[in-house]
Amino acid sequence: MNRHEALEIVKKQLTEHRYEHTIGVMETAIELARRYGEDEKKAELAAIFHDYAKFRPKEEMKQIILEQNMPKDLLSYHSELWHAPVGAYLVRTEVGIEDEEILNAIRYHTSGRAEMTLLDKIVYVADYIEPGRIFPGVDEVRELARKDLDQALIRALQNTIQFLLKKNQPIYPDTIYTYNALIINKK
Ligand code: DGI
Ligand code: FE
Ligand code: FE
Ligand code: FE
Structure with a gap:
């Protein structure tokens, strides 16, 4: 599937704002793939489809999580x-993408996971730093992403965890596992 076909498909699923975010994630993911030696076409497709399920009704997402035996927690x-995770499922069943690396990058783009692949990291960081993002701390993560993808990811996770703590929100365990794995493996 080429970029044009993929964008045509995803555009129908998204608002204008979210589509522009998706273009930003795509361009950023391709840059990161070039810099860190990942397959640029995989990064492009994973980025294009990462928010495919963003606007599905909660009830539909809930049903898919239960029926497809996704983590109930x-x-x-x-x-x-x-x-x-619902996006990864729908991109496989509705769009027909079978590449597990791409599907995993979509599946883990919000929570992260303990053993992130290079492609997972690229999509996670691209989602965080694409040019349309304006939240506090994003420029620092943009800078870090030029030199050290893991450092960028660590800072993005720290910011996200802090943001959730401030709002009295729970933190999904995978987010903590992702952070711990990166800190422990840091040389
Ligand atoms: O879909 P996007 O808005 O592009 O970005 P995303 O898929 O990374 O969603 C991030 C949002 O999810 C962010 O505003 C915080 C929220 N969130 C809620 N609970 C958690 C969480 N993010 C993480 N990483 N872990 C959580 O437990
Ligand atoms: Fe998302
Ligand atoms: Fe994210
Ligand atoms: Fe996104």
Whole structure:
């Protein structure tokens, strides 16, 4: 599937704002793939489809999580987390993408996971730093991403965890596992 076909498909699923975010993630993911030696076409497709399920009704997402035996604990946490695993499922069943590396990058783009692949990291960081993002701390992560992808990821996770703590929100275990794995493996 080429970029044009993929964008045509995803555009129908998204608002204009979210489509522009998706273009930003795509461009950023391709840059990161070039810098860190990942397959640029995989990074492009994973980025294009990463938010495919963002606007599905909560009830539909909940049903898919239960029927497809996804981790049930997701349902106890913020519904913002659901579109990532549900997106991976729908991108396979509705769009026909079977590449597990791409599907995993979509599946883990919000929570992260303990053993992130290079492609997972690229999509996670691209989602965080694409040019349309304006939250506090994003420029620092942009800078870090030029030199050290893991450092960028660590800072993005720290910011996200802090943001959730301040709002009295629970933190999904995978997010903590992702952070711990990166800190422990840091040389
Ligand atoms: O879909 P996007 O808005 O582009 O970005 P995303 O898929 O990374 O969603 C991030 C949002 O999810 C962020 O505003 C915080 C929220 N969130 C809620 N609970 C958790 C969480 N993010 C993480 N990483 N872990 C959580 O437990
Ligand atoms: Fe997302
Ligand atoms: Fe994210
Ligand atoms: Fe996104």
